[in-house]
Amino acid sequence: MDSAGNRQAPERTRDEIAALFETHFDRVARYIYLRIGNAADAEDLASDVFVRAVRSADTFVDTGAPLEAWIFRIARNISVDYIRQKSRRPVAVPIEDAAPMPDPDNDPEAPIELKEDLETLQEAIGQLTEAQQEVISLRFSDSEMNSTEMAKVLGRSAGSIREMQSAAIKRLRQILEPQQQDPQGQ
Amino acid sequence: MTSNYDNTLDICIGLIMQGGTVEDCLRRFPEHADELEGDLRPLAASLAGGFTPNTAAKDRARLQLQAAMAGAGGSTIDAGPAPSAGLFDRVRDAWRSWSAPAGAPRWAATAAVAVLVVLVGGSSVVAASSGALPGDALYPVKRTTENVSLAFTFSETGKAERHLALAERRANEIAKISASANSGLVASTTANLEAHVASASQIITSIESDSTAASLTARLRTSSSVALVTLQGSQGDTQSLASASAAYGQALEETAARQEDSYVAAPPGSIRMQVTDPPPSGVDRLFLEFERVEVYLPAGEHSRWVTVFEGSREIDLIRAANAPIVLAQANVESGRYSRIRLTLASSRIVLGETELPVVLASDTIEIRRPFAVNIDDLTTITLDIDSAASLTGSGLGGFSISPVISVLSREPAPPSASPTPTVHPSVTPTQQPTTEISGVVDVVDATHISINGLEITLGPDTVVDGEVEEGTEVTVHAVLGDAGGLLADTITVGSPPSAASTPTATPVPATPQPVRTVIEGVVGSIGADTWEVDGRSVMVDAQTVIELGASLGIRVRVEGVLESDNSIRATRIVPVLLPGLIPTPTPPTQPNPTASPAPGATPSPTPTFTPTATPGAVAVQFTGRVNSIVGATWTVGDRQVLVTTSTSIEGLPLVGKTATVTGILADDGTVIANRITFPSLFATPTPTSTTAPETTPSPTPITTPTPFPTATPTSTATPLSSPTPPPTATASPAPTVIGTPTVVTVTGEVLHYDALGGELIVDAEEGPKTVEISGTTNIIGLVSLVVGAHVTFTGAPQPDGSILASSITVLDS
Numbered sequence: 001m002d003s004a005g006n007r008q009a010p011e012r013t014r015d016e017i018a019a020l021f022e023t024h025f026d027r028v029a030r031y032i033y034l035r036i037g038n039a040a041d042a043e044d045l046a047s048d049v050f051v052r053a054v055r056s057a058d059t060f061v062d063t064g065a066p067l068e069a070w071i072f073r074i075a076r077n078i079s080v081d082y083i084r085q086k087s088r089r090p091v092a093v094p095i096e097d098a099a100p101m102p103d104p105d106n107d108p109e110a111p112i113e114l115k116e117d118l119e120t121l122q123e124a125i126g127q128l129t130e131a132q133q134e135v136i137s138l139r140f141s142d143s144e145m146n147s148t149e150m151a152k153v154l155g156r157s158a159g160s161i162r163e164m165q166s167a168a169i170k171r172l173r174q175i176l177e178p179q180q181q182d183p184q185g186q
Numbered sequence: 187m188t189s190n191y192d193n194t195l196d197i198c199i200g201l202i203m204q205g206g207t208v209e210d211c212l213r214r215f216p217e218h219a220d221e222l223e224g225d226l227r228p229l230a231a232s233l234a235g236g237f238t239p240n241t242a243a244k245d246r247a248r249l250q251l252q253a254a255m256a257g258a259g260g261s262t263i264d265a266g267p268a269p270s271a272g273l274f275d276r277v278r279d280a281w282r283s284w285s286a287p288a289g290a291p292r293w294a295a296t297a298a299v300a301v302l303v304v305l306v307g308g309s310s311v312v313a314a315s316s317g318a319l320p321g322d323a324l325y326p327v328k329r330t331t332e333n334v335s336l337a338f339t340f341s342e343t344g345k346a347e348r349h350l351a352l353a354e355r356r357a358n359e360i361a362k363i364s365a366s367a368n369s370g371l372v373a374s375t376t377a378n379l380e381a382h383v384a385s386a387s388q389i390i391t392s393i394e395s396d397s398t399a400a401s402l403t404a405r406l407r408t409s410s411s412v413a414l415v416t417l418q419g420s421q422g423d424t425q426s427l428a429s430a431s432a433a434y435g436q437a438l439e440e441t442a443a444r445q446e447d448s449y450v451a452a453p454p455g456s457i458r459m460q461v462t463d464p465p466p467s468g469v470d471r472l473f474l475e476f477e478r479v480e481v482y483l484p485a486g487e488h489s490r491w492v493t494v495f496e497g498s499r500e501i502d503l504i505r506a507a508n509a510p511i512v513l514a515q516a517n518v519e520s521g522r523y524s525r526i527r528l529t530l531a532s533s534r535i536v537l538g539e540t541e542l543p544v545v546l547a548s549d550t551i552e553i554r555r556p557f558a559v560n561i562d563d564l565t566t567i568t569l570d571i572d573s574a575a576s577l578t579g580s581g582l583g584g585f586s587i588s589p590v591i592s593v594l595s596r597e598p599a600p601p602s603a604s605p606t607p608t609v610h611p612s613v614t615p616t617q618q619p620t621t622e623i624s625g626v627v628d629v630v631d632a633t634h635i636s637i638n639g640l641e642i643t644l645g646p647d648t649v650v651d652g653e654v655e656e657g658t659e660v661t662v663h664a665v666l667g668d669a670g671g672l673l674a675d676t677i678t679v680g681s682p683p684s685a686a687s688t689p690t691a692t693p694v695p696a697t698p699q700p701v702r703t704v705i706e707g708v709v710g711s712i713g714a715d716t717w718e719v720d721g722r723s724v725m726v727d728a729q730t731v732i733e734l735g736a737s738l739g740i741r742v743r744v745e746g747v748l749e750s751d752n753s754i755r756a757t758r759i760v761p762v763l764l765p766g767l768i769p770t771p772t773p774p775t776q777p778n779p780t781a782s783p784a785p786g787a788t789p790s791p792t793p794t795f796t797p798t799a800t801p802g803a804v805a806v807q808f809t810g811r812v813n814s815i816v817g818a819t820w821t822v823g824d825r826q827v828l829v830t831t832s833t834s835i836e837g838l839p840l841v842g843k844t845a846t847v848t849g850i851l852a853d854d855g856t857v858i859a860n861r862i863t864f865p866s867l868f869a870t871p872t873p874t875s876t877t878a879p880e881t882t883p884s885p886t887p888i889t890t891p892t893p894f895p896t897a898t899p900t901s902t903a904t905p906l907s908s909p910t911p912p913p914t915a916t917a918s919p920a921p922t923v924i925g926t927p928t929v930v931t932v933t934g935e936v937l938h939y940d941a942l943g944g945e946l947i948v949d950a951e952e953g954p955k956t957v958e959i960s961g962t963t964n965i966i967g968l969v970s971l972v973v974g975a976h977v978t979f980t981g982a983p984q985p986d987g988s989i990l991a992s993s994i995t996v997l998d999s
Contacts, residue, residue: 147196
């Protein structure tokens with residue numbers, strides 16, 4: 001087997017990235033949103049992911065893993081950079097950008113409770129370990145993303161992904177259950 | 187090590203993400219019910235909903251990506267805006283980055299301006315102009331926006347598709363203004379349509395990739411259908427229709443000329459590899475880990491290995507003794523395959539409590555076994571691994587395995603019954619047609635083989651399976667050589683299963699029998715006595731029966747006799763249409779428009795065609811469950827749906843949800859979607875009306891201008907996430923829509939699994955259900971489909987009480 005992989009023509013990689021944009025932009029944005037918790041910034045960062053991928057196309061090495069895995073790795077790195085930047089230098093966010101939910105035009109019938117659930121979930125995800133956050137954010141970003149796909153993205157075995165996922169869910173349960181029993185925090 | 191619960195939880199998350207409920211999981215895994223409920227309940231609402239990016243944000247991101255695509259060619263562009271950057275910052279950054287490179291091409295400046303226009307909100311004017319018609323004040327803005335859009339499209343494929351979309355847009359505009367606008371406006375709009383078609387044609391004929399060219403040619407045919415039907419449907423002048431028809435005709439000729447010299451991938455069929463084994467005694471477990479499964483497609487200089495599976499898949503051969511275990515299933519190009527190659531990664535054996543490694547004698551196994559994969563059909567290959575003969579050694583000296591494999595294949599029936607016993611056409615429409623010949627060998631030498639008087643050339647790529655000598659009964663798959671003769675692709679000793687009950691040809695006739703053949707392809711041109719079907723000349727005469735609907739741009743099946751110059755003298759030409767999408771009623775047989783009526787020609791009972799305006803685009807609308815989303819290809823119900831950049835997607839697209847698709851039926855059966863709508867995730871699911879046609883079906887003769895006919899939808903699905911009806915283990919009929927079959931979702935334990943027969947019996951709550959598996963059935967799950975497994979499947983009830991499954995999810999085993 002050729003574990004080292006082959007360098008692919010950058011033009012071809014760019015074309016594939018452009019094609020992936022249409023099908024994967026929402027998934028990447030969802031993944032980033034679950035990592036950083038700000039919808040507007042998640043949309044901007046998702047755009048950055050594809051731009052960065054195009055500019056780095058000549059560094060892409062075809063190891064047999066799908067290009068999507070590479071895209072999600074870029075998304076992970078951009079999210080981590082963003083979180084680090086945020087933690088070092090708090091940024092004043094305009095009030096209209098602060099709401100973590102997307103444009104209501106997209107889901108006008110979304111009940112308030114669900115939005116609150118999502119916000120609560122995102123906050124809870126923020127309390128997980130870095131590795132657990134990656135697993136949960138990836139898994140919840142896309143209905144097609146199963147443990148095998150996540151293993152490709154994160155470079156781990158599917159078994160270890162399932163273990164981490166299980167541990168992360170347990171931790172989320174610990175965080176969320178008290179809040180649900182006492183929603184006012186009293 | 188991953189615990190059983192980790193796996194269970196993983197399966198449950200997958201189910202919920204795809205539309206299932208917590209209750210589904212609790213019922214499937216009662217042993218973990220308490221733990222699962224505690225873990226999943228707090229997350230269920232969030233998992234079912236989720237965050238969807240703003241469409242405006244995606245549009246903005248697309249522009250930034252396109253700018254980056256341009257910049258990657260030489261310009262230097264800074265990274266996109268920083269998180270939470272304000273609008274002013276974004277504009278400033280974008281402008282700086284665009285104005286920086288001194289040698290940037292001229293179009294780059296145009297692109298930069300367009301980016302800025304969109305960023306600062308100029309898009310409102312652009313949006314307002316989108317509905318403008320020739321003569322309107324905003325129409326120039328619309329055309330300018332189109333030109334900018336073309337400038338932003340950097341791939342040749344994208345440009346060609348864009349040109350075709352714009353040509354269709356022009357046709358729409360002409361249809362709207364032709365009754366009232368002045369002739370000058372109509373003429374200039376028509377000229378623009380012709381220019382777009384010519385530009386698309388130029389790209390298609392010069393594009394490097396053959397497969398891309400084939401795909402674009404198919405798009406060109408569809409565009410031709412859409413535009414011409416639109417123009418025919420209008421009451422405008424006939425000059426526009428004639429000009430557009432000529433432009434598309436020339437483009438189709440140009441692209442057809444290119445295809446004559448190039449290889450074009452055939453439409454896909456499905457292949458399933460499964461493993462079975464009579465186990466050796468005394469062995470508790472014998473594992474074989476597969477790394478890759480490939481099949482060989484002999485196609486002259488385009489011969490190649492096609493990967494069916496790549497990854498890691500470990501199979502316990504002892505379990506495979508009870509029922510075949512599916513190793514892999516994939517869509518592959520249809521055609522005749524000649525070999526199977528398995529790459530093994532490892533093997534291990536379990537004897538009592540002891541597990542021992544098994545040495546692989548070879549990590550690659552190649553099996554010569556010709557088989558066919560037909561379009562939209564499933565070929566099942568069963569690898570019968572005789573582990574008793576394969577395994578050598580003992581626990582003391584170590585084990586080694588050299589798999590002894592025999593292959594059983596279950597191929598679908600050939601596309602049509604052949605009236606002549608010895609020749610079975612096996613057609614791959616866009617590839618060179620293959621003909622199957624069975625009979626007794628008269629003469630064989632190094633370069634030729636003669637069967638029942640028919641001489642066939644042996645080439646360097648000919649695969650011979652078994653010892654062939656005079657008197658041997660063989661089956662030959664041959665392609666048509668350039669000189670008019672037959673060139674053998676594969677030769678297999680013995681007659682094919684499909685021919686077993688059919689008498690073969692009279693042994694050694696004095697003169698060769700006429701070779702009857704059938705091909706499928708798209709009609710490229712229609713002449714008085716010669717048609718062109720996928721580049722092949724097809725001669726028609728008064729005896730030729732031409733079914734209604736066989737016309738330019740339509741995929742047809744041609745039955746006839748093969749002539750020495752490779753042309754086909756047609757006895758019958760039938761439009762190939764898929765059942766389910768095509769509305770009734772059945773029209774009578776259409777007489778051959780270019781020849782005198784065939785005496786004695788009787789109408790064919792071909793049941794499902796509805797005439798359309800020439801050249802035959804069919805607008806369809808149907809509702810079904812989204813079974814998969816793979817790139818731009820979706821499976822909705824049992825139908826492949828192509829999502830293009832022009833497709834409008836309303837709602838959150840998720841696998842497992844019900845979607846209503848409106849689009850054009852392409853000649854390969856795919857629906858090219860114009861619009862896909864999903865019901866709101868948060869509203870109570872209600873059945874979508876699937877009977878709203880764009881216009882009333884009008885089964886008028888094909889030469890009469892007619893608006894789009896519409897199709898009866900194939901199915902409507904029960905949303906799995908419906909909060910009201912409990913998704914229990916019983917069959918739950920979907921809301922009934924008049925004239926459409928219902929779809930049911932059933933859960934239960936597999937009592938019987940006949941992999942070869944494609945049949946399951948599932949112990950549902952209301953009693954055993956027989957489930958049929960077709961080539962398009964989507965089987966999902968982390969574990970194998972075996973007897974004892976719990977499955978949830980969705981499908982359409984059949985008249986015999988069985989259910990034809992569109993998807994099966996294996997929950998556990």
